[in-house]
Amino acid sequence: MSGIILYGNDISPPVRACLLTLKALKLNFEYKHVDILAGEQLTDDFIKHNPQHTVPTLSDNGVWLWDSHAICAYLVDKYAKDDSLYPRDLVLRARVHQRxxxxxxxxxxxxxxxxxxxxxxxxxxxPREKTQGIIEGYTLLEKFLTSAPYLVSDCLTIADFCCVATATSLGGVIELDAKKYPKVSAWIERLKKLPYYEEANGWGCKRYIEILKTRLTAIVS
Incomplete structure (x- = not known):
């Protein structure tokens, strides 16, 4: 039986990035739901393992890690059959890190x-100054996708997993305009075709967007 345990909540974009990575690697793991809205991440036991009391948190046979980017990189380095999701080539890996x-x-x-x-x-x-950060993100993603179907190259990487989990969640504040950002829209649709996408990111993202649209009653754009 696998000793991998992911502590998380499906509404969290970083948690969904880790779920995408775990599914892509076809790893067996236990998923423990943490009710972050109820403060379950603030228990003494959780803080003992992760002083930042954040999700996702990973336990791999007693090795504890947090931060989605660190977790995704660790999982590929340790368990992947090849390095396509996290290239060992120095230039490609640097580009993954940048993303x-x-x-x-x-x-x-x-x-x-x-x-x-x-x-x-x-x-x-x-307020307007906060919505501008989302617009900046969409604009930069569009530029990153100018010459390749994925964020780093022609191959899918953990950079795509981390960024798509966040980018799709931004729609709860400002919906992506497919006409203005056609490459971003096509990239998201490309990732949606992954057999594990809906389970790992789609369902949780829908729940998250529903929460944002319910609670954010006014947006100054």
Whole structure:
């Protein structure tokens, strides 16, 4: 029996990135739901293993990791049959890292700056300066996809998993305009054809968007 345990919640984009990676690798794992809205990540036992008390958190036979980007890279390095999802070629790996940092610093941060006040303080109005971060993210993704079907090259990588989990979630604040961002739209549709996409990202993303659209009652664009 596998000793891999993923602690997470399907509404979390970073958790869904890890689920995409685990499914792509066809790994057996146990998935433990953490009710982050109820504060289950704040228990003493959880904090003992992850002082940042964030999801996703991974336990691999007693090795504990958190941060979706670190988890996805670790899983591929340890368990993949080849390096296509996380290339060992220095140039390609550097490009994967750039896209992962882009997800962390631009895409996900633009979303977190909106959703954290919403979840913690019931803030429902999204001011213009925060919506601009999402527009910047869409615009940069469109540029990244100018010369290849995926974010790094002709091959799918963990950069695609991490970025698509966030990018699809942004639609809960500002829906993606397929006419304005045709390459991003085509890239998302390409990933949706993966046999594990709906289970790993699609279903949870729909739930997340429903929450955002219900609680964000006014958006200043």
């Amino acid at each position: 992962l940092y882009f997800d962390a610093s631009i895409l996900f941060m633009s979303l977190r700056c909106i959703t954290r006040p919403m979840f913690k303080n019931n803030v429902s109005i999204v």
